[in-house]
Amino acid sequence: DIQMTQSPSSLSASVGDTVTITCRASQGIRASVSWYQQKPGKAPDSLLYAASRLHSGVPSKFSGSGSGTDFTLTISSLQPEDCATYYCQQYFSYPWTFGQGTKVEIK
């Protein structure tokens, strides 16, 4: 199975900051990565697929990049409503696998 390793596991930033979350795959997976946001007690929301493509309705403050084994999710102009846990996920092969999550908090 392909392992997805996220870093950091948590971060704290100020309102207005730009934050970056990294996800590393255990083998090359082209651009086969999606990103999700989950707020406490809620179902996840889908943010991006194909490493950099936004799902419908997702604000452009979220962006992604990467190919091969290294991927990033960037959140610009961090706001209190962005406080959540973010997960990467690979769909290069089954079984799909998620990263362990990155918790984003406001400083």
Added chain:
Amino acid sequence: QAQLVESGGGVIQPGRSLRVSCAASGFLFSGYGMHWVRQAPGKGLEWVAVIWHDGSNINYADSVKGRFTISRDNSKNTLYLQMDSLRAEDTAVYYCARDYHRTSVDSWGQGTLVTVST
């Protein structure tokens, strides 16, 4: 607007069976693959299984293979997950989710909690 509503969760003893369901509305259910994703209390997301739109292809996580069965009834717009030989480590919120071109999921249900305990 896609809507997914899970049901059937509850408390069940280890070794027993349980079936959870997901009722879909607001989209052409028979045109989409569907997934189950679970989340143990305080833990991250774990992908469980997928079934293609017509049921022609099914895949499972290693942790549930041989014990869980995903199925669908397109005439009823309903997705199922039959869970047999349940273990304590299967305790989780089970989400159904709609496949997005085999790249991710784009709609999620609210989840149903399954607790495996004596």
